[in-house]
Amino acid sequence: MAVKFFGQFLVEQGIVTRDALVEAIDLQDHKNLKLGAMAVEMGYITLADIERAHNAQMSKDMKLGDLLVEMGFLTLIQLNDVITRQKNTHLYIGEALVQVGALTSENLQKHLADFKADQAQYVSDGIDLPVKIANSNIWEMTADLTYKMITRVLDLQFRAGKCATVDVLAPNFMMAAMDFSGDVEARYLISVSEELQQSVARAILREGSVAGESAEVLEDTVMEFVNVVCGNVAAKASQMGVIMNINPPVTIHPPATGMPVPEGHTALCFPIHIGDGDKMELILLIKN
Amino acid sequence: MKKVLVVDDSLSVARQLEKIIGESGDFVCVGHAKNGAEAIKMNHTENPDIICMDMNMPGMDGLTALRTLSVMDKEVKVVMVTSLGGVGDKFTEALKLGAKNVISKPFEADNVLRILREL
Structure with a gap:
């Protein structure tokens, strides 16, 4: 399946x-x-x-x-x-x-x-948030821009799954995260498998093979992808009259049991299905 | 050959820029600083002609370093390389603080070299 x-x-x-x-x-x-x-x-x-x-x-x-x-x-x-x-x-x-x-x-x-x-x-019929949430147009734009950057920067074909709210962030090989502050407070997370991390690294480093690269460089490429997306989200938000500041990205290695969503936050999870059953997730951890 | 210092906390962006600069034929990369404070130190020791600097870095960020560099060294030309290039306020602030140009991420090699050659 x-x-x-x-x-x-x-x-x-x-x-x-x-x-x-x-x-x-x-x-x-x-x-x-x-x-x-x-x-x-x-x-x-x-x-x-x-x-x-x-x-x-x-x-x-x-x-x-x-x-x-x-x-x-x-x-x-x-x-x-x-x-x-x-x-x-x-x-x-x-x-x-x-x-x-x-x-x-x-x-x-x-x-x-x-x-x-x-x-x-x-199948996802466009970006449809499952809950009423403040600044929903910003979060829809964030997901839309992420999809576009996956195509343009990573050159990956994908199918966007249906967005859902979650109580626990599912485990995966690694996550790269960036915090938004300003008019909105949220954490942007991209979760990838080991294979997808390699795909991201090949695209970001513009190399045919990343077999000899260190774990530090491979993780950095996912953080850089997050940085590029979030910078462009901040630019788009500023055109919409919303100030979004970004902070340097960080990496997270989620435990096998996943990570519970902190109290006072809503977690929107956007599954991104890539090729042979591989899955990337965009998670927006939004402060209520 | 003009000497270029790359300032970015991202190893992968530094790698991309070092490659573009190294293969250009008219620029040479003299080092990689990971934040604004390191950039100020390396500007003193390496004496670059051009600094390509990220805005969003842990520790001292790019705009703070730019502010210091424009006071300390009137000769060095600073170009900001950032994913925030599309944020009007950030772009304007960088230029007002003395940056010669702003390159938005994701960038293309041709665009980076064109901007560096125009300095």
């Missing part, structure tokens, strides 16, 4: 072969152009324009399309043209498997229904 992508589900169920899935993914890569590439193909912008927008995107929480418009490389009408073309020509993995002859159109619908039933527990 784990989070899966549709292709992986089909292979595990023996419905399609691995080779057929690879062939279908290659077909998708060939046909599905990213927004920038599509805009280039449509003759609206150049590769140099995309590079400049990508550089600007590192310090701005904006989608590439919006940034291309803001920087004057695309008009709004052109952006809409590009998005429409992307939508109209997008090839989903199921359709790609049909095109390479691994599935029939009729079977595809049945397998999609089975897949949705299998994955229902992991």
Whole structure:
């Protein structure tokens, strides 16, 4: 029982072969152009324009399309043209498997229904806080920005699970934490397995392998990820008129029994399912 | 070659910056300080041309160190490297205290070198 992508589900169920899935993914890569590439193909912008927008995107929480418009490389009408073309020509993995002859159109619908039933527990319909809590817009933004940074900084594919309140923080290999003060008081925690710590380290250090790195460096990379997210959360909060100060990050090694939530706090837990059943958690320990 | 001192409590950020600086061809990294107090000491012993400094560090933070450095050493050029670059007040405060620029995290090598070369 784990989070899966549709292709992986089909292979595990023996419905399609691995080779057929690879062939279908290659077909998708060939046909599905990213927004920038599509805009280039449509003759609206150049590769140099995309590079400049990508550089600007590192310090701005904006989608590439919006940034291309803001920087004057695309008009709004052109952006809409590009998005429409992307939508109209997008090839989903199921359709790609049909095109390479691994599935029939009729079977595809049945397998999609089975897949949705299998994955229902992991699906999150946006960010939905389970309790009424002060500054809920800030906590929703914090979770949203964390998701975006997992994609942008860590380059990991994930599926966000449903947020729940918890009384005990579940044990994991390590946690990195940062305290917020100012208009809100809370602790931001990211909990990772040993395998995910390695993934974070590879992305932060920009190295293909981190096999020879010390435990201190590996832990530091998770703290740095937390630092990057929380700094950007503080920036976003300031745009929303809320002052959030941050303090230097720390690491925590939770006991096997987990860590009880301190009295007077609400703990919001956001499960983040990554690839092969591996799980990261974002926990917001909010002072009531 | 211009000498650069890296100041960051994060080993991984220091590693990234040292790599970018070391591979640039026109800068050399002369050391790594883990907080503002160490930065002030190493500015005296290593005499760097440029200091790349984090804002949020345990002990003496980056803005406090910047305040001291701008009084003690009029020659050294300080660039803040921080995840708080998007917080308007922090950005403005750093520039008012004498920082030459602010690099937001996450950063790209090209952007870091462009800013250092413009100093």
